[in-house]
Amino acid sequence: MSSGVRSHTVPQADRVAMTLPRLHEMKENGEPIVMVTAYDYPSATVAEAAGVDLVLVGDSAANVVLGYERTDLVSMEEMIMLGKAVRRGLRTPLMIADMPMGSYEASDELAVLSAQRLIKETGAQTVKLEAGGVSARRAKAIVEAGIPVMGHLGLTPQTATALGGYKAQGKSAAAAIRMYEDALALQEAGCFAIVFEAVPAEIAATIAERLDVVTIGIGAGAGTSGQVLVFHDLLGITTGHMAKFVKQYADVHAEMTTAVARYAEEVRGGSFPGPEHVYAIDEEELAEFRRHVDDEALASAKSWEWEPLS
Numbered sequence: 001m002s003s004g005v006r007s008h009t010v011p012q013a014d015r016v017a018m019t020l021p022r023l024h025e026m027k028e029n030g031e032p033i034v035m036v037t038a039y040d041y042p043s044a045t046v047a048e049a050a051g052v053d054l055v056l057v058g059d060s061a062a063n064v065v066l067g068y069e070r071t072d073l074v075s076m077e078e079m080i081m082l083g084k085a086v087r088r089g090l091r092t093p094l095m096i097a098d099m100p101m102g103s104y105e106a107s108d109e110l111a112v113l114s115a116q117r118l119i120k121e122t123g124a125q126t127v128k129l130e131a132g133g134v135s136a137r138r139a140k141a142i143v144e145a146g147i148p149v150m151g152h153l154g155l156t157p158q159t160a161t162a163l164g165g166y167k168a169q170g171k172s173a174a175a176a177i178r179m180y181e182d183a184l185a186l187q188e189a190g191c192f193a194i195v196f197e198a199v200p201a202e203i204a205a206t207i208a209e210r211l212d213v214v215t216i217g218i219g220a221g222a223g224t225s226g227q228v229l230v231f232h233d234l235l236g237i238t239t240g241h242m243a244k245f246v247k248q249y250a251d252v253h254a255e256m257t258t259a260v261a262r263y264a265e266e267v268r269g270g271s272f273p274g275p276e277h278v279y280a281i282d283e284e285e286l287a288e289f290r291r292h293v294d295d296e297a298l299a300s301a302k303s304w305e306w307e308p309l310s
Protein backbone atom coordinates (compact mmCIF):
# COMPACT_ATOMS: atom_id res chain seq x y z
CA MET A 1 0.00 0.00 0.00
CA SER A 2 1.26 3.48 -0.83
CA SER A 3 0.65 4.71 2.75
CA GLY A 4 3.12 2.15 4.05
CA VAL A 5 0.39 0.63 6.26
CA ARG A 6 0.17 -3.13 5.89
CA SER A 7 -3.38 -4.14 5.06
CA HIS A 8 -5.11 -6.84 7.12
CA THR A 9 -8.19 -6.58 4.96
CA VAL A 10 -9.21 -9.59 2.87
CA PRO A 11 -9.72 -8.63 -0.82
CA GLN A 12 -13.42 -8.05 -1.54
CA ALA A 13 -13.78 -10.95 -3.99
CA ASP A 14 -12.40 -13.45 -1.44
CA ARG A 15 -14.70 -12.44 1.39
CA VAL A 16 -17.36 -14.79 2.68
CA ALA A 17 -20.41 -13.85 4.70
CA MET A 18 -19.81 -13.49 8.42
CA THR A 19 -21.50 -16.07 10.63
CA LEU A 20 -21.84 -16.48 14.39
CA PRO A 21 -19.50 -19.53 14.49
CA ARG A 22 -16.88 -17.59 12.50
CA LEU A 23 -17.22 -14.66 14.91
CA HIS A 24 -16.69 -16.94 17.88
CA GLU A 25 -13.69 -18.50 16.15
CA MET A 26 -12.19 -15.01 15.65
CA LYS A 27 -12.55 -14.34 19.37
CA GLU A 28 -10.97 -17.70 20.24
CA ASN A 29 -8.07 -17.07 17.83
CA GLY A 30 -7.53 -13.53 19.10
CA GLU A 31 -8.32 -12.04 15.67
CA PRO A 32 -9.62 -8.49 16.29
CA ILE A 33 -13.24 -8.07 15.21
CA VAL A 34 -14.14 -4.86 13.36
CA MET A 35 -17.60 -3.37 13.77
CA VAL A 36 -18.94 -0.07 12.49
CA THR A 37 -22.35 1.55 12.40
CA ALA A 38 -24.20 2.33 9.16
CA TYR A 39 -27.50 4.05 8.58
CA ASP A 40 -28.12 4.11 4.85
CA TYR A 41 -27.13 2.57 1.52
CA PRO A 42 -23.92 4.60 0.96
CA SER A 43 -22.56 3.99 4.48
CA ALA A 44 -23.36 0.28 4.11
CA THR A 45 -21.50 0.06 0.80
CA VAL A 46 -18.49 1.76 2.43
CA ALA A 47 -18.56 -0.75 5.31
CA GLU A 48 -18.84 -3.58 2.78
CA ALA A 49 -15.97 -2.28 0.62
CA ALA A 50 -13.76 -1.67 3.69
CA GLY A 51 -14.25 -5.29 4.74
CA VAL A 52 -15.62 -4.85 8.26
CA ASP A 53 -16.98 -7.90 10.10
CA LEU A 54 -20.09 -6.48 11.77
CA VAL A 55 -22.40 -3.62 10.83
CA LEU A 56 -24.74 -2.12 13.40
CA VAL A 57 -27.71 -0.01 12.42
CA GLY A 58 -27.31 1.85 15.68
CA ASP A 59 -29.90 4.02 17.32
CA SER A 60 -27.09 6.59 17.33
CA ALA A 61 -28.79 7.32 13.99
CA ALA A 62 -31.03 9.53 16.14
CA ASN A 63 -28.13 11.92 16.72
CA VAL A 64 -25.87 11.51 13.73
CA VAL A 65 -28.36 11.29 10.86
CA LEU A 66 -31.75 12.41 12.15
CA GLY A 67 -30.65 15.38 14.26
CA TYR A 68 -32.41 14.36 17.49
CA GLU A 69 -30.79 15.38 20.78
CA ARG A 70 -31.00 11.87 22.26
CA THR A 71 -31.08 8.29 21.01
CA ASP A 72 -34.25 7.44 22.94
CA LEU A 73 -36.24 9.70 20.58
CA VAL A 74 -35.80 7.54 17.48
CA SER A 75 -38.81 5.40 16.55
CA MET A 76 -39.14 1.80 15.40
CA GLU A 77 -40.40 3.02 11.99
CA GLU A 78 -37.33 5.24 11.56
CA MET A 79 -34.99 2.39 12.53
CA ILE A 80 -36.72 0.10 10.04
CA MET A 81 -36.45 2.61 7.21
CA LEU A 82 -32.72 3.06 7.87
CA GLY A 83 -32.14 -0.67 8.36
CA LYS A 84 -33.74 -1.52 5.01
CA ALA A 85 -31.39 0.87 3.22
CA VAL A 86 -28.35 -0.61 5.00
CA ARG A 87 -29.40 -4.14 4.05
CA ARG A 88 -29.37 -3.20 0.35
CA GLY A 89 -25.74 -2.14 0.62
CA LEU A 90 -24.38 -5.14 2.54
CA ARG A 91 -23.26 -8.55 1.37
CA THR A 92 -20.71 -10.04 3.76
CA PRO A 93 -20.77 -8.35 7.20
CA LEU A 94 -23.22 -9.65 9.79
CA MET A 95 -25.95 -7.04 10.22
CA ILE A 96 -27.24 -6.04 13.65
CA ALA A 97 -30.32 -3.87 14.13
CA ASP A 98 -30.54 -1.80 17.32
CA MET A 99 -33.82 -2.15 19.20
CA PRO A 100 -35.03 1.40 19.89
CA MET A 101 -36.01 2.43 23.40
CA GLY A 102 -39.56 1.38 24.20
CA SER A 103 -39.51 -1.60 21.86
CA TYR A 104 -38.45 -4.28 24.37
CA GLU A 105 -38.43 -3.22 28.04
CA ALA A 106 -42.10 -3.70 28.98
CA SER A 107 -42.48 -7.45 28.42
CA ASP A 108 -40.92 -10.54 26.87
CA GLU A 109 -43.76 -10.61 24.36
CA LEU A 110 -43.12 -7.03 23.24
CA ALA A 111 -39.39 -7.75 23.00
CA VAL A 112 -39.92 -10.83 20.80
CA LEU A 113 -42.47 -9.10 18.56
CA SER A 114 -40.21 -6.06 18.12
CA ALA A 115 -37.13 -8.19 17.39
CA GLN A 116 -39.10 -10.25 14.85
CA ARG A 117 -40.33 -7.07 13.19
CA LEU A 118 -36.80 -5.64 12.93
CA ILE A 119 -35.46 -8.88 11.46
CA LYS A 120 -38.30 -9.41 8.99
CA GLU A 121 -38.62 -5.81 7.83
CA THR A 122 -34.94 -4.77 7.67
CA GLY A 123 -33.33 -8.09 6.76
CA ALA A 124 -30.84 -7.80 9.66
CA GLN A 125 -29.68 -11.17 11.03
CA THR A 126 -29.41 -10.11 14.68
CA VAL A 127 -30.59 -7.43 17.11
CA LYS A 128 -29.00 -5.43 19.92
CA LEU A 129 -30.56 -4.18 23.11
CA GLU A 130 -29.16 -2.10 25.95
CA ALA A 131 -28.43 -2.58 29.65
CA GLY A 132 -28.53 -5.44 32.10
CA GLY A 133 -31.21 -6.35 34.66
CA VAL A 134 -34.55 -6.78 32.93
CA SER A 135 -32.85 -6.58 29.53
CA ALA A 136 -31.17 -9.95 30.21
CA ARG A 137 -34.64 -11.51 30.60
CA ARG A 138 -35.80 -9.87 27.37
CA ALA A 139 -32.62 -11.05 25.62
CA LYS A 140 -33.34 -14.62 26.74
CA ALA A 141 -36.89 -14.45 25.36
CA ILE A 142 -35.63 -13.16 21.99
CA VAL A 143 -32.87 -15.78 21.83
CA GLU A 144 -35.48 -18.49 22.61
CA ALA A 145 -37.51 -17.16 19.68
CA GLY A 146 -34.51 -17.93 17.46
CA ILE A 147 -33.04 -14.45 17.03
CA PRO A 148 -29.39 -13.85 17.99
CA VAL A 149 -28.95 -10.96 20.44
CA MET A 150 -26.07 -8.62 21.19
CA GLY A 151 -26.07 -6.97 24.63
CA HIS A 152 -24.74 -3.51 25.50
CA LEU A 153 -23.36 -2.48 28.91
CA GLY A 154 -21.54 0.50 30.44
CA LEU A 155 -22.71 3.80 29.02
CA THR A 156 -26.08 2.88 27.54
CA PRO A 157 -27.29 6.02 25.73
CA GLN A 158 -31.01 5.05 25.87
CA THR A 159 -30.84 5.39 29.67
CA ALA A 160 -28.08 8.02 29.88
CA THR A 161 -30.28 10.39 31.88
CA ALA A 162 -30.76 7.76 34.59
CA LEU A 163 -27.02 7.04 34.52
CA GLY A 164 -26.29 10.70 35.30
CA GLY A 165 -25.36 11.75 31.77
CA TYR A 166 -22.94 10.69 29.07
CA LYS A 167 -20.04 9.61 31.25
CA ALA A 168 -17.81 6.61 31.81
CA GLN A 169 -19.35 3.73 33.78
CA GLY A 170 -17.93 1.07 36.09
CA LYS A 171 -15.49 3.45 37.72
CA SER A 172 -15.99 2.11 41.25
CA ALA A 173 -15.43 -1.49 42.35
CA ALA A 174 -19.15 -1.79 43.19
CA ALA A 175 -20.25 -0.47 39.78
CA ALA A 176 -17.74 -2.72 38.00
CA ILE A 177 -19.04 -5.76 39.94
CA ARG A 178 -22.61 -4.92 38.88
CA MET A 179 -21.42 -4.65 35.28
CA TYR A 180 -19.68 -8.03 35.54
CA GLU A 181 -22.87 -9.59 36.92
CA ASP A 182 -24.91 -8.02 34.13
CA ALA A 183 -22.44 -9.39 31.59
CA LEU A 184 -22.74 -12.89 33.06
CA ALA A 185 -26.54 -12.59 32.98
CA LEU A 186 -26.50 -11.53 29.30
CA GLN A 187 -24.14 -14.40 28.49
CA GLU A 188 -26.39 -16.81 30.42
CA ALA A 189 -29.38 -15.42 28.47
CA GLY A 190 -27.68 -16.60 25.27
CA CYS A 191 -26.34 -13.32 23.85
CA PHE A 192 -23.71 -13.96 21.18
CA ALA A 193 -21.82 -10.76 22.00
CA ILE A 194 -21.77 -7.82 24.38
CA VAL A 195 -20.75 -4.21 23.67
CA PHE A 196 -18.95 -2.35 26.47
CA GLU A 197 -19.18 1.42 26.10
CA ALA A 198 -17.15 4.02 28.04
CA VAL A 199 -15.70 1.64 30.61
CA PRO A 200 -12.17 1.80 32.12
CA ALA A 201 -9.91 -0.39 29.99
CA GLU A 202 -8.81 -2.63 32.87
CA ILE A 203 -12.42 -3.30 33.92
CA ALA A 204 -13.51 -4.15 30.37
CA ALA A 205 -10.45 -6.40 29.86
CA THR A 206 -10.97 -8.19 33.18
CA ILE A 207 -14.63 -8.86 32.37
CA ALA A 208 -13.89 -9.79 28.74
CA GLU A 209 -11.33 -12.42 29.65
CA ARG A 210 -13.84 -14.11 31.96
CA LEU A 211 -16.57 -14.29 29.31
CA ASP A 212 -17.02 -16.92 26.60
CA VAL A 213 -19.01 -14.57 24.38
CA VAL A 214 -17.54 -12.06 21.95
CA THR A 215 -16.93 -8.64 23.49
CA ILE A 216 -16.87 -5.41 21.51
CA GLY A 217 -15.50 -2.19 22.97
CA ILE A 218 -16.20 1.46 22.32
CA GLY A 219 -14.20 3.53 24.76
CA ALA A 220 -13.33 0.34 26.63
CA GLY A 221 -9.67 -0.16 25.70
CA ALA A 222 -8.04 -2.88 23.65
CA GLY A 223 -8.90 -5.87 25.85
CA THR A 224 -12.17 -6.76 24.11
CA SER A 225 -12.52 -9.13 21.14
CA GLY A 226 -13.28 -6.22 18.83
CA GLN A 227 -13.98 -2.51 18.45
CA VAL A 228 -16.90 -0.46 17.22
CA LEU A 229 -17.05 3.19 16.20
CA VAL A 230 -19.90 5.32 14.90
CA PHE A 231 -19.48 5.79 11.13
CA HIS A 232 -20.08 9.55 11.19
CA ASP A 233 -17.66 10.06 14.11
CA LEU A 234 -14.76 8.13 12.62
CA LEU A 235 -15.15 9.89 9.27
CA GLY A 236 -15.48 13.35 10.81
CA ILE A 237 -18.99 13.88 9.43
CA THR A 238 -20.26 14.56 12.95
CA THR A 239 -19.61 18.10 14.15
CA GLY A 240 -19.47 19.48 17.68
CA HIS A 241 -18.47 17.66 20.83
CA MET A 242 -16.87 14.27 20.33
CA ALA A 243 -16.48 11.61 23.02
CA LYS A 244 -12.92 10.97 24.26
CA PHE A 245 -12.94 7.50 22.73
CA VAL A 246 -13.53 8.64 19.15
CA LYS A 247 -10.62 8.55 16.75
CA GLN A 248 -11.32 10.63 13.65
CA TYR A 249 -9.80 9.06 10.53
CA ALA A 250 -10.95 11.74 8.09
CA ASP A 251 -12.52 15.21 7.98
CA VAL A 252 -15.40 14.45 5.65
CA HIS A 253 -17.61 17.28 6.93
CA ALA A 254 -14.97 19.83 5.92
CA GLU A 255 -14.50 18.08 2.55
CA MET A 256 -18.25 18.09 1.90
CA THR A 257 -18.63 21.74 2.90
CA THR A 258 -15.74 22.81 0.65
CA ALA A 259 -17.18 20.86 -2.29
CA VAL A 260 -20.72 22.23 -1.91
CA ALA A 261 -19.36 25.78 -1.48
CA ARG A 262 -17.29 25.41 -4.69
CA TYR A 263 -20.37 24.14 -6.54
CA ALA A 264 -22.41 27.14 -5.30
CA GLU A 265 -19.64 29.52 -6.39
CA GLU A 266 -19.42 27.99 -9.87
CA VAL A 267 -23.20 28.10 -10.41
CA ARG A 268 -23.27 31.73 -9.32
CA GLY A 269 -20.21 32.59 -11.41
CA GLY A 270 -21.57 30.82 -14.51
CA SER A 271 -18.73 28.29 -14.86
CA PHE A 272 -20.96 25.30 -14.07
CA PRO A 273 -22.35 23.55 -16.03
CA GLY A 274 -19.49 23.57 -18.54
CA PRO A 275 -19.52 22.18 -22.11
CA GLU A 276 -18.51 18.73 -20.79
CA HIS A 277 -21.70 18.48 -18.69
CA VAL A 278 -24.26 19.11 -21.44
CA TYR A 279 -25.90 16.77 -23.95
CA ALA A 280 -25.35 17.37 -27.66
CA ILE A 281 -28.07 17.43 -30.34
CA ASP A 282 -27.73 16.99 -34.08
CA GLU A 283 -27.60 20.42 -35.81
CA GLU A 284 -30.42 19.56 -38.22
CA GLU A 285 -32.70 18.32 -35.46
CA LEU A 286 -32.04 21.50 -33.54
CA ALA A 287 -32.73 23.70 -36.56
CA GLU A 288 -36.01 21.89 -37.22
CA PHE A 289 -37.04 22.24 -33.60
CA ARG A 290 -36.26 25.97 -33.63
CA ARG A 291 -38.21 26.47 -36.90
CA HIS A 292 -41.15 24.69 -35.32
CA VAL A 293 -41.22 26.80 -32.17
CA ASP A 294 -40.67 30.00 -34.19
CA ASP A 295 -43.56 29.10 -36.57
CA GLU A 296 -45.77 28.30 -33.58
CA ALA A 297 -44.97 31.66 -32.01
CA LEU A 298 -45.76 33.40 -35.28
CA ALA A 299 -49.05 31.53 -35.67
CA SER A 300 -50.16 32.33 -32.18
CA ALA A 301 -49.22 36.02 -32.60
CA LYS A 302 -51.38 36.10 -35.79
CA SER A 303 -54.35 34.48 -34.14
CA TRP A 304 -54.19 37.20 -31.48
CA GLU A 305 -54.18 39.88 -34.19
CA TRP A 306 -57.44 38.59 -35.73
CA GLU A 307 -59.28 37.70 -32.62
CA PRO A 308 -62.48 39.80 -32.54
CA LEU A 309 -62.77 42.12 -29.58
CA SER A 310 -65.73 41.30 -27.39
Ligand code: KIV
Pocket residue numbers: 037056057058059060061098152195197218228230
Ligand atom coordinates in the same frame (compact mmCIF):
# COMPACT_ATOMS: atom_id res chain seq x y z
O1 KIV B 1 -26.17 3.07 18.55
C1 KIV B 1 -24.95 2.87 18.46
O2 KIV B 1 -24.26 3.42 17.60
C2 KIV B 1 -24.34 1.96 19.41
C3 KIV B 1 -22.86 1.76 19.33
C4 KIV B 1 -22.16 2.90 19.91
C5 KIV B 1 -22.45 0.49 19.97
O3 KIV B 1 -25.00 1.42 20.21
